[in-house]
Amino acid sequence: MSARWIIAGGGTGGHLYPGLAIAEALREADPQAQVLFVGTERGIEARVVPAQGYALETIKVQGIKNRGLAALAKAALQVPLSILASMALIRRFRPSAVLGVGGYASGPVLIAAWLLGVPTAIQEQNALPGVTNRILGRFVRRVFTSWPGTSGFAAPRILECGNPIRAAIRARGGDTEERFTVLVFGGSQGARTINHAMAAAAPLLADMKDRLRIVHQTGRDPDVDAAAVYRAAGIEADVRPYFDDMPAQYAGASLAICRAGATSLAELAAAELPAILIPFPFAADNHQEKNADVFVHAGAARKLRNADTTGETLAAAIRELSGDSVALEKMRDGMRSLARPGAARNVVDRLLALSGDRHV
Numbered sequence: 007m008s009a010r011w012i013i014a015g016g017g018t019g020g021h022l023y024p025g026l027a028i029a030e031a032l033r034e035a036d037p038q039a040q041v042l043f044v045g046t047e048r049g050i051e052a053r054v055v056p057a058q059g060y061a062l063e064t065i066k067v068q069g070i071k072n073r074g075l076a077a078l079a080k081a082a083l084q085v086p087l088s089i090l091a092s093m094a095l096i097r098r099f100r101p102s103a104v105l106g107v108g109g110y111a112s113g114p115v116l117i118a119a120w121l122l123g124v125p126t127a128i129q130e131q132n133a134l135p136g137v138t139n140r141i142l143g144r145f146v147r148r149v150f151t152s153w154p155g156t157s158g159f160a161a162p163r164i165l166e167c168g169n170p171i172r173a174a175i176r177a178r179g180g181d182t183e184e185r186f187t188v189l190v191f192g193g194s195q196g197a198r199t200i201n202h203a204m205a206a207a208a209p210l211l212a213d214m215k216d217r218l219r220i221v222h223q224t225g226r227d228p229d230v231d232a233a234a235v236y237r238a239a240g241i242e243a244d245v246r247p248y249f250d251d252m253p254a255q256y257a258g259a260s261l262a263i264c265r266a267g268a269t270s271l272a273e274l275a276a277a278e279l280p281a282i283l284i285p286f287p288f289a290a291d292n293h294q295e296k297n298a299d300v301f302v303h304a305g306a307a308r309k310l311r312n313a314d315t316t317g318e319t320l321a322a323a324i325r326e327l328s329g330d331s332v333a334l335e336k337m338r339d340g341m342r343s344l345a346r347p348g349a350a351r352n353v354v355d356r357l358l359a360l361s362g363d364r365h366v
Contacts (some may be wrong), residue, residue, distance in 0.1 A: 008038035011362070012101040012119070014092075015112035016043070016063060020267040023352075024129055026058055027170035028357075029352035035358070040147050042099055044092070047113045063090050067110045084115060093117035102361035105129060105353075112260035113122040113138050118249040120145050123359045129353060130156060130197055131169050131268035133300055134293040143317070150276050150359055152268060152346075153300055169272035174253035177278040177342070185242065186214075186328040189259035189279070191223035196230065199315050200284060201291040204263070205230045206317025208239040211324060218328070221259065223249050253277075260334070261327055263320065266298035266309075274307075280337035281307040282323050284315050291346025306340030 010318055022045075029041045043062045045051035048091040055062040067088040092115045096104070104110035104119035106128040119126045127148040130139050135158040143149050143159040151167035153161070192200050201224055211218060220243040222232050227256050228247070236243035249255050256262075256277035264270055266285040283301060285294035301307040310319060327334060347353075 008040060009036055009098060009102045009188075009358075010040045010042070011357070012043040012044055012099060013107060014104060014115035015109035017109035017111075019054075020131060020269040021051055021108040022049070022051050022054060023172060023269050024131055024170040025105070026054070026060075026274075027172050027350040028105065028353050029058075029060060030173060031170070032357075035351075035354055038333040042101070044095065044115050045109065047111060049111075050132075050165040054069070062293055063095055065095075065111055065114060067114055069075050074318075078161065083215075088114035089118050089121075092181070093122060096122055096124060102129065103357055105357060106139075107131075107194040108139060113142060116142050116146060120365040127357065127360060127361075129167075129170070131272070132156075132196050132293045133268070133296040134291055136290045136293065147354060150350070150356065152272065153297075156351055158262040165352075167356065168349030170277050170350035170353055171252060171269070171272050171347075173350075175256060175273050175276045177345075180283065181183065185217050185219040186324075187219045187221060187258055187260045188253075188301060188324055189221045189255055189262045189264075191262070191264050192225060196223070197284070197286070199312055200263065200265075201225070201228050201230050201232060203234040203315045203317055203320050205232055207321040207324070208235045208241060208317075210317055210321035211241060212322070212326070214325065215242070218324075219243070220245075221249075221255055223247070223357070232346070233246035261324070263324075266301075268293075268295040268297050271297055271344075272346070272349070275301075275341045276347055278338045278341045278345065280341065282310055282320070283307045283325075284310050284312055285311045301340070301344065302341040303328075304344050306337055306344055308337075317338065 013025040021079045026140045032039045043055045043060055047064045065088045067084050103125040106116045116126050126146040128142050129150045129153050133153045140158045144257045149159045150165055150167045194325045219301050224232055233245040262279050262281040268281045283298040285298045298309045
């Protein structure tokens with residue numbers, strides 16, 4: 007019988023896409039492998055996982071951090087029910103191992119697997135783990151980390167594998183675009199600060215309209231009409247709420263402006279795409295700041311504080327880097343030094359060993 011795997015978690019692209027990369031590598035190792043994702047109805051997984059051809063089961067669970075008393079009580083009551091639902095699901099599916107990739111669904115499913123004696127592991131994307139993964143790290147058999155020096159876990163369980171990325175993401179073949187192309191995105195949900203700053207930057211960059219192109223992912227409910235702003239400045243722009251073809255967008259860009267989510271950073275490194283990073287200041291335990299620091303230290307990116315992100319600062323950075331090919335090449339070198347293209351296969355090899363399923 008082919009191996010069966012559960013990948014639990016999601017909520018945002020930062021958690022989900024490493025899971026999809028691992029699923030892709032599992033099927034590459036064993037084309038008959040069955041991979042089941044477990045998430046929630048509200049997360050990005052509800053839309054993306056079925057579209058990628060994988061089965062998805064959902065459980066009812068909510069976050070408990072930074073919530074009011076009533077919401078906290080409701081979320082806490084859901085936890086034992088979600089664990090019981092997860093145990094029933096695991097008994098039915100009979101996985102070789104269960105991997106958590108972060109997000110609300112990850113906790114109950116991994117606890118259920120641990121209670122049932124199923125091999126468990128977590129894949130931590132960030133340089134500074136969140137509280138849920140720090141707790142789960144005490145129970146799971148393996149912790150697959152993405153960056154050197156990740157703290158918060160017991161050393162014997164840690165295996166540094168890199169952050170898995172989709173196989174379609176590749177380094178750009180060279181500067182073949184006629185225009186300097188800036189890829190702007192705020193993760194799967196967009197970023198209000200970046201949207202507003204880019205709207206303010208557009209008129210300041212109007213004199214560059216013949217050599218500048220903007221590709222801007224605004225998120226699904228933006229409160230600024232970025233397309234109209236770029237149009238008024240005469241700047242060629244492709245503005246959409248969400249890009250399903252991010253590998254193609256990375257490949258066509260000269261510079262990225264984005265948050266410092268771990269998965270976005272891993273993809274930027276694989277694409278060797280220089281970046282201006284604007285860490286989200288309210289991320290759990292300020293982990294995006296730590297992520298960005300890894301890339302700044304490697305010379306792969308520049309960091310701009312959220313409070314300092316204005317039309318003026320972004321326009322100045324775009325103008326400077328668009329005219330400095332030497333600086334961009336050094337940043338590409340830095341990205342290249344951080345890329346871990348074999349991360350998904352590294353995780354899969356260790357999952358196979360963890361489960362005792364070595365036949366593939």
